[in-house]
Amino acid sequence: MTLPNNQVPDINRPSRASQTQRKSSIIKGDSITHPLKGYKIPIKAYYTCNTDFVIYALKCPCGKMYIGQTSRQIKIRIREHKYSISNYDPENKKTHTPVGKHFYLHKHNSATLRWLVLEKVQLPQRGGDRKRLLLQTEARWIDRMNTVEPRGMNEAMSYKCFL
Template sequence: SVLKGEWIYYPLKGTRIRIKGFYTCASTHVEYSLKCPCGKIYVGKTIRCIRDRLTEHKSAIRNKLNQPVAKHFNENGHTISQLRIQILDLVSRRRRGGDRDKELLRKEAHWIKRLGTTGMSPHGLNHEYDLSPFLFK
Protein backbone atom coordinates (compact mmCIF):
# COMPACT_ATOMS: atom_id res chain seq x y z
CA SER A 1 0.00 0.00 0.00
CA VAL A 2 1.00 3.62 -0.47
CA LEU A 3 2.17 5.50 2.61
CA LYS A 4 0.78 9.01 2.77
CA GLY A 5 2.20 11.84 4.76
CA GLU A 6 4.69 14.65 4.91
CA TRP A 7 7.42 12.66 6.66
CA ILE A 8 9.64 9.65 6.19
CA TYR A 9 11.34 8.02 9.14
CA TYR A 10 15.13 8.33 9.02
CA PRO A 11 16.43 5.09 10.60
CA LEU A 12 20.09 6.09 10.89
CA LYS A 13 19.35 8.92 13.30
CA GLY A 14 15.91 7.96 14.56
CA THR A 15 14.40 11.18 13.23
CA ARG A 16 12.04 12.18 10.46
CA ILE A 17 12.66 13.91 7.12
CA ARG A 18 10.02 16.18 5.60
CA ILE A 19 8.74 15.15 2.18
CA LYS A 20 7.85 18.07 -0.07
CA GLY A 21 5.20 17.92 -2.77
CA PHE A 22 1.94 16.18 -3.54
CA TYR A 23 2.05 12.83 -5.32
CA THR A 24 -0.44 10.25 -6.54
CA CYS A 25 -0.34 6.67 -7.82
CA ALA A 26 -0.15 8.16 -11.33
CA SER A 27 2.96 10.28 -10.60
CA THR A 28 5.91 9.71 -12.94
CA HIS A 29 9.63 10.55 -12.77
CA VAL A 30 9.77 9.90 -9.05
CA GLU A 31 12.10 8.67 -6.33
CA TYR A 32 10.41 6.26 -3.94
CA SER A 33 11.10 4.15 -0.89
CA LEU A 34 9.85 0.63 -0.22
CA LYS A 35 9.59 -0.56 3.37
CA CYS A 36 9.29 -4.04 4.77
CA PRO A 37 7.89 -5.09 8.17
CA CYS A 38 11.36 -5.51 9.68
CA GLY A 39 12.17 -1.86 8.95
CA LYS A 40 14.53 -2.21 6.01
CA ILE A 41 14.24 0.37 3.23
CA TYR A 42 14.88 0.23 -0.51
CA VAL A 43 15.20 3.45 -2.53
CA GLY A 44 14.35 3.38 -6.22
CA LYS A 45 13.39 5.57 -9.14
CA THR A 46 11.08 5.29 -12.10
CA ILE A 47 10.13 7.35 -15.13
CA ARG A 48 6.84 5.49 -15.39
CA CYS A 49 3.71 5.63 -13.30
CA ILE A 50 4.57 4.65 -9.71
CA ARG A 51 1.55 2.31 -9.63
CA ASP A 52 3.10 0.28 -12.47
CA ARG A 53 6.48 0.15 -10.74
CA LEU A 54 4.89 -1.08 -7.51
CA THR A 55 3.09 -3.80 -9.49
CA GLU A 56 6.48 -4.91 -10.85
CA HIS A 57 7.95 -5.14 -7.35
CA LYS A 58 4.97 -7.22 -6.21
CA SER A 59 5.33 -9.50 -9.23
CA ALA A 60 9.05 -9.97 -8.48
CA ILE A 61 8.17 -11.04 -4.93
CA ARG A 62 5.42 -13.38 -6.14
CA ASN A 63 7.70 -14.95 -8.77
CA LYS A 64 10.67 -15.16 -6.37
CA LEU A 65 13.01 -13.21 -8.65
CA ASN A 66 16.59 -12.53 -7.61
CA GLN A 67 16.09 -8.81 -6.99
CA PRO A 68 16.92 -7.06 -3.70
CA VAL A 69 13.37 -6.43 -2.47
CA ALA A 70 11.91 -9.72 -3.73
CA LYS A 71 14.81 -11.73 -2.35
CA HIS A 72 14.53 -10.07 1.07
CA PHE A 73 10.75 -10.54 1.25
CA ASN A 74 10.93 -14.19 0.26
CA GLU A 75 13.90 -15.08 2.49
CA ASN A 76 12.31 -13.43 5.53
CA GLY A 77 8.74 -14.68 5.13
CA HIS A 78 7.24 -11.25 4.44
CA THR A 79 4.05 -11.06 2.37
CA ILE A 80 3.18 -8.76 -0.51
CA SER A 81 0.48 -7.12 1.62
CA GLN A 82 3.24 -5.96 3.99
CA LEU A 83 5.06 -4.00 1.27
CA ARG A 84 4.80 -0.22 1.77
CA ILE A 85 5.76 2.46 -0.74
CA GLN A 86 6.26 6.18 -0.26
CA ILE A 87 7.16 8.74 -2.90
CA LEU A 88 10.14 10.81 -1.80
CA ASP A 89 10.64 13.26 -4.64
CA LEU A 90 9.71 14.10 -8.21
CA VAL A 91 11.80 15.39 -11.10
CA SER A 92 9.57 17.80 -12.97
CA ARG A 93 10.01 18.85 -16.57
CA ARG A 94 12.09 22.00 -16.75
CA ARG A 95 11.20 24.86 -19.03
CA ARG A 96 14.77 24.97 -20.32
CA GLY A 97 14.91 21.23 -20.82
CA GLY A 98 17.65 19.19 -19.23
CA ASP A 99 18.26 15.53 -18.70
CA ARG A 100 15.50 14.25 -16.41
CA ASP A 101 16.95 10.74 -16.35
CA LYS A 102 20.31 12.03 -15.12
CA GLU A 103 18.55 14.12 -12.47
CA LEU A 104 16.62 11.01 -11.36
CA LEU A 105 19.94 9.16 -10.96
CA ARG A 106 21.36 12.05 -8.93
CA LYS A 107 18.35 12.16 -6.64
CA GLU A 108 18.33 8.38 -6.24
CA ALA A 109 21.97 8.44 -5.09
CA HIS A 110 21.14 11.34 -2.76
CA TRP A 111 18.24 9.48 -1.09
CA ILE A 112 20.19 6.20 -0.84
CA LYS A 113 22.99 8.03 0.94
CA ARG A 114 20.67 10.16 3.08
CA LEU A 115 18.56 7.23 4.27
CA GLY A 116 21.54 4.87 4.50
CA THR A 117 19.93 2.10 2.45
CA THR A 118 22.96 0.36 0.98
CA GLY A 119 23.36 -3.31 1.78
CA MET A 120 26.19 -2.48 4.17
CA SER A 121 23.66 -0.73 6.39
CA PRO A 122 21.43 -2.69 8.76
CA HIS A 123 18.55 -0.56 7.47
CA GLY A 124 19.05 -0.95 3.73
CA LEU A 125 18.11 -3.14 0.79
CA ASN A 126 19.98 -1.25 -1.95
CA HIS A 127 22.98 -3.28 -3.09
CA GLU A 128 24.76 -0.33 -4.67
CA TYR A 129 24.15 3.00 -6.29
CA ASP A 130 25.51 4.73 -9.34
CA LEU A 131 27.76 7.74 -8.75
CA SER A 132 28.42 8.38 -12.45
CA PRO A 133 25.82 11.20 -12.67
CA PHE A 134 28.09 13.19 -10.34
CA LEU A 135 31.18 12.74 -12.48
CA PHE A 136 32.00 15.13 -15.30
CA LYS A 137 33.24 13.86 -18.64
Protein backbone atom coordinates in the same frame (compact mmCIF):
# COMPACT_ATOMS: atom_id res chain seq x y z
CA MET B 1 -16.87 -14.59 -21.69
CA THR B 2 -18.58 -12.46 -24.33
CA LEU B 3 -18.21 -8.70 -24.30
CA PRO B 4 -20.44 -6.28 -26.23
CA ASN B 5 -19.20 -4.95 -29.58
CA ASN B 6 -16.43 -7.60 -29.78
CA GLN B 7 -14.40 -5.87 -27.07
CA VAL B 8 -11.36 -7.66 -25.70
CA PRO B 9 -10.93 -7.72 -21.91
CA ASP B 10 -8.07 -5.55 -20.66
CA ILE B 11 -5.90 -8.02 -18.77
CA ASN B 12 -3.34 -5.34 -17.93
CA ARG B 13 -5.81 -3.15 -16.09
CA PRO B 14 -5.62 -3.74 -12.35
CA SER B 15 -8.74 -5.02 -10.64
CA ARG B 16 -10.54 -3.06 -7.93
CA ALA B 17 -9.03 -5.43 -5.37
CA SER B 18 -5.47 -4.67 -6.52
CA GLN B 19 -6.23 -0.93 -6.57
CA THR B 20 -7.46 -1.15 -2.98
CA GLN B 21 -4.43 -3.22 -1.96
CA ARG B 22 -2.07 -0.69 -3.58
CA LYS B 23 -3.75 2.20 -1.75
CA SER B 24 -3.58 0.39 1.58
CA SER B 25 0.16 -0.15 1.13
CA ILE B 26 0.90 3.58 0.80
CA ILE B 27 2.72 5.18 3.72
CA LYS B 28 0.53 8.19 4.49
CA GLY B 29 1.70 11.47 5.95
CA ASP B 30 3.83 14.49 5.20
CA SER B 31 7.12 13.00 6.40
CA ILE B 32 9.14 9.81 6.51
CA THR B 33 11.19 8.61 9.45
CA HIS B 34 14.87 7.88 8.79
CA PRO B 35 15.20 4.08 9.13
CA LEU B 36 18.39 4.20 11.26
CA LYS B 37 18.52 7.59 12.95
CA GLY B 38 14.82 8.02 13.72
CA TYR B 39 14.37 11.68 12.72
CA LYS B 40 11.59 12.83 10.41
CA ILE B 41 12.24 14.04 6.85
CA PRO B 42 9.45 16.19 5.38
CA ILE B 43 7.78 15.25 2.10
CA LYS B 44 7.28 18.52 0.25
CA ALA B 45 4.33 17.73 -2.02
CA TYR B 46 1.35 15.45 -2.57
CA TYR B 47 1.67 12.68 -5.17
CA THR B 48 -0.77 10.21 -6.72
CA CYS B 49 -0.36 6.69 -8.07
CA ASN B 50 -0.20 8.23 -11.54
CA THR B 51 2.79 10.49 -10.77
CA ASP B 52 5.82 9.80 -12.94
CA PHE B 53 9.54 10.71 -12.77
CA VAL B 54 9.70 10.00 -9.05
CA ILE B 55 12.05 8.83 -6.34
CA TYR B 56 10.25 6.40 -4.04
CA ALA B 57 10.88 4.46 -0.84
CA LEU B 58 9.82 0.88 -0.13
CA LYS B 59 9.66 -0.34 3.44
CA CYS B 60 9.45 -3.89 4.73
CA PRO B 61 8.05 -5.08 8.09
CA CYS B 62 11.55 -5.39 9.60
CA GLY B 63 12.14 -1.67 8.95
CA LYS B 64 14.66 -1.88 6.11
CA MET B 65 14.18 0.52 3.25
CA TYR B 66 14.80 0.52 -0.50
CA ILE B 67 15.12 3.72 -2.53
CA GLY B 68 14.28 3.56 -6.23
CA GLN B 69 13.43 5.72 -9.20
CA THR B 70 11.08 5.43 -12.14
CA SER B 71 10.21 7.57 -15.13
CA ARG B 72 6.88 5.70 -15.44
CA GLN B 73 3.79 5.99 -13.26
CA ILE B 74 4.64 4.87 -9.74
CA LYS B 75 1.72 2.42 -9.64
CA ILE B 76 3.32 0.43 -12.48
CA ARG B 77 6.67 0.21 -10.67
CA ILE B 78 5.05 -0.80 -7.37
CA ARG B 79 3.12 -3.54 -9.18
CA GLU B 80 6.45 -4.82 -10.57
CA HIS B 81 8.01 -4.87 -7.09
CA LYS B 82 5.05 -6.82 -5.71
CA TYR B 83 5.33 -9.28 -8.60
CA SER B 84 9.06 -9.77 -7.91
CA ILE B 85 8.28 -10.46 -4.24
CA SER B 86 5.49 -12.94 -5.01
CA ASN B 87 7.43 -14.75 -7.74
CA TYR B 88 10.94 -14.82 -6.29
CA ASP B 89 12.63 -18.16 -6.99
CA PRO B 90 16.08 -18.75 -5.46
CA GLU B 91 16.85 -21.23 -8.28
CA ASN B 92 15.99 -18.80 -11.10
CA LYS B 93 18.36 -15.82 -11.44
CA LYS B 94 15.84 -14.04 -13.72
CA THR B 95 13.57 -13.47 -10.72
CA HIS B 96 16.31 -12.00 -8.51
CA THR B 97 15.82 -8.40 -7.42
CA PRO B 98 17.13 -6.83 -4.20
CA VAL B 99 13.60 -6.34 -2.86
CA GLY B 100 12.36 -9.80 -3.89
CA LYS B 101 15.43 -11.44 -2.34
CA HIS B 102 15.04 -9.56 0.96
CA PHE B 103 11.34 -10.38 1.26
CA TYR B 104 12.02 -14.05 0.44
CA LEU B 105 14.89 -14.43 2.92
CA HIS B 106 12.96 -12.73 5.73
CA LYS B 107 9.67 -14.53 4.99
CA HIS B 108 7.73 -11.34 4.24
CA ASN B 109 5.09 -11.21 1.50
CA SER B 110 3.97 -8.57 -0.99
CA ALA B 111 0.96 -7.62 1.17
CA THR B 112 3.36 -6.29 3.83
CA LEU B 113 5.22 -3.97 1.43
CA ARG B 114 4.75 -0.26 2.23
CA TRP B 115 5.78 2.60 -0.04
CA LEU B 116 5.68 6.34 -0.67
CA VAL B 117 6.89 8.89 -3.18
CA LEU B 118 9.73 10.99 -1.79
CA GLU B 119 10.17 13.46 -4.62
CA LYS B 120 9.12 14.20 -8.20
CA VAL B 121 11.96 15.19 -10.52
CA GLN B 122 10.81 18.10 -12.66
CA LEU B 123 11.92 18.80 -16.21
CA PRO B 124 14.75 21.35 -15.94
CA GLN B 125 13.67 24.84 -17.09
CA ARG B 126 16.57 25.10 -19.51
CA GLY B 127 16.17 21.56 -20.78
CA GLY B 128 18.65 18.81 -20.11
CA ASP B 129 18.66 15.13 -19.36
CA ARG B 130 15.75 14.43 -17.02
CA LYS B 131 16.62 10.73 -16.75
CA ARG B 132 20.15 11.59 -15.59
CA LEU B 133 18.73 14.06 -13.07
CA LEU B 134 16.42 11.28 -11.85
CA LEU B 135 19.41 8.96 -11.31
CA GLN B 136 21.35 11.70 -9.49
CA THR B 137 18.40 12.42 -7.21
CA GLU B 138 18.01 8.70 -6.48
CA ALA B 139 21.72 8.47 -5.52
CA ARG B 140 21.32 11.43 -3.14
CA TRP B 141 18.31 9.81 -1.45
CA ILE B 142 20.11 6.44 -1.14
CA ASP B 143 22.99 8.25 0.55
CA ARG B 144 20.69 10.37 2.73
CA MET B 145 18.64 7.39 3.94
CA ASN B 146 21.67 5.05 4.16
CA THR B 147 19.84 2.20 2.38
CA VAL B 148 22.76 0.27 0.86
CA GLU B 149 23.05 -3.31 2.19
CA PRO B 150 23.37 -4.37 4.97
CA ARG B 151 21.53 -1.35 6.43
CA GLY B 152 18.94 -1.27 3.65
CA MET B 153 17.78 -3.21 0.59
CA ASN B 154 19.70 -1.31 -2.12
CA GLU B 155 22.55 -3.47 -3.42
CA ALA B 156 24.79 -0.56 -4.32
CA MET B 157 24.87 3.12 -5.14
CA SER B 158 26.35 4.39 -8.39
CA TYR B 159 28.12 7.71 -8.83
CA LYS B 160 28.36 7.33 -12.63
CA CYS B 161 25.35 9.60 -13.15
CA PHE B 162 27.36 12.52 -11.72
CA LEU B 163 30.23 12.21 -14.23
